[in-house]
Amino acid sequence: MASPNSMSLASPDAMTPCYILGIESSCDETAAAVVRADAPCGERVVSEVVLSQLEDHRPYGGVVPEIAARAHLSALQALVAEAMQRAGVGYGDLSAVAATGGPGLIGGVIVGVMAAKAIAMVHDKPFLAVNHLEGHALTPRLSHDVPFPYLLLLVSGGHCQLLVVEGVGQFRRLGTTIDDAAGEAFDKVAKMIGLGYPGGPAVQAAAVGGDPRRFDLPRPLKGRPGFDFSFSGLKAAVRRSIEQMPPGPLSAQDKSDLAASFQAALVDSTLDRVRRAVRHFRANWPQGTALVVAGGVAANAPLRAELTTLAAREGLDFVAPPLKWCTDNAAMIAWAAAERLALGQSDPLDFKPRPRWPLDPDAPKARGAGAVKA
Template identity: 45%
Template sequence: MRVLGIETSCDETGVAVYDTAPGGGLLADALYSQVAMHAEYGGVVPELASRDHTRKLLPLVEQVLADADMARGELDGIAYTAGPGLVGALMVGAATAHGMARALNIPVLGVHHMEGHLLAPMLEDEAPAFPFVALLVSGGHTQLVAVKGLGEYRLLGESVDDAAGEAFDKTAKMLRLPYPGGPHVAKLAKQGDPGRFRFPRPMTDRPGLDFSFSGLKTHTLTAIRKLDDAGELTSRGRADIARAFEDAVVDTMVIKCRRALDDTGLKRLVVAGGVSANVRLREGLDQACAKRRAGVFYPRGRFCTDNGAMIAYVGARRLETGERDVTGQMQATPRWPLEQLSAPDYAGTKAES
């Protein structure tokens, strides 16, 4: 089954074609990032994001089909991100997907953005087998999930306030770094002295798998103000704070992942989402999993952030079981908990078109 995937949940327009046939796999993908446009405003402007998706989406579809050496009529289905995300941006992808599917008389399905991230490592040659523990860590989400199979997810823990990605972005603003902040904090942290400051590792001194980064953010702000008052907020001081902050976030996530593996008894860890590209996080998780003789799996760098390939993959796996949207009923769900998903009904369709 050859499925076109469309991702328009926020500030990146992603399109891909995935083929479920033996020897198929990912046939082509393309991504357009709006980062340069939003950088002027220091963050994503929803209306501008929606307009840019409208301009870029169809040209990207044509580009991907050409790269895959396919015509529209050779598609067997279309998948799009139905949520969570910015409602206007989601509507652009949903309307385009439903319009194309109606014209081609093929099934269409809205899929969960975070399920796409969760299963992005399945696009790699060394894909993880079920079951596994997944750490989903992105701008808006920090979650630990026990994954038994497609759609069989049990939430183990999540952030009770700021997600890790949000904490990185807010820290970047405190340090007067450009948007998007996360990569800039990580880059600056490479120059920092790991021994100068030690920030708290939130919620690691108590049982459980939930996260909290709001207090760490406040601690970081206090440290910045103290340096500023002392006239020591130099480039060196800012780098040292960035390093202390990154070390605290990384250590916290490594500790929680170790606990999740121990609590579940599972021997595979999947790490996905934008923050999964962080080099220090990968180093820490590699070491922790090696000590437990557990495997750890990541998507390639360009599939850590939002992309069409992950949507095409999840959509293809669900469409081939018979799942599809009801004709004319587009989905755009800005808030959509991952635990509301269910396993596909392999005995038949879950929603008739």
């Protein structure tokens, strides 16, 4: 059995390459990838294909679950075939088949899980149901060979958490959002301002020409004890700022200034919580060497820049996976499966897809007026 800290994962049969097919369908991107688990860092992803549904959901300003599920069902078979063809391997060459088992939009998760189960059963391969959040959490080991333990800021459209990653399947949650996730706040603020969907890239682009000091927006929970996040009040403050402006459409400069002010407040608030977590991490996990950011909002350039500075100041390496692996992708699912397979783990074919699946099930529930998630 390989060590949990092993950086080159051995094949179950050391004489043959360890190829793993991964499938991701938890939200609005259909993806398939083949990873060679026993290859050195930089050569592990043999093929990857992602089909975005952005244009399908753009008219609605967010993801419509029914549309997403139908799109996954329509596209997945062809995407898996393309990923296998690009990898130059057959199904018989695989060591395992993996899919996101949750959390996510349950219709899409079911599509991916059923496809992976069918391939695994027909070709007599191990099946692994991967926690989507663990896929994000282990991506730094796919791209950068980061040893355990490390401090992770997982920040996306549906999740905002601070976790200590102690090993495969071993997570200690320090903090979570008590209301909106950061990515959700980006999307909703972009819609208020009239910047379109998805909100993260739209807000970042608009903020480039904006004045971040024009609107005096709050920094939720800044300076407070603990490591939790809150973005609902910030989002509401943006709405109030818009309502207090003269009637009529917002000018281009108004939009830029609102985007810049919102982004600055969100980054400032996030940095405060991460700074507290870094000091807690260094005091309690002295062997840890890295601060890692993952998830779709990890693509935000100002946030990355501030986290880089913070990590350097606190004596930690800063690791951010390549942008293509920050958003939802199948390479991270295949890699997380590879890490589990190396520990002798797999899942039964009667695994049930999960709309919710916390990384740290023992963590206390978030407390606060807007707390709705475990």
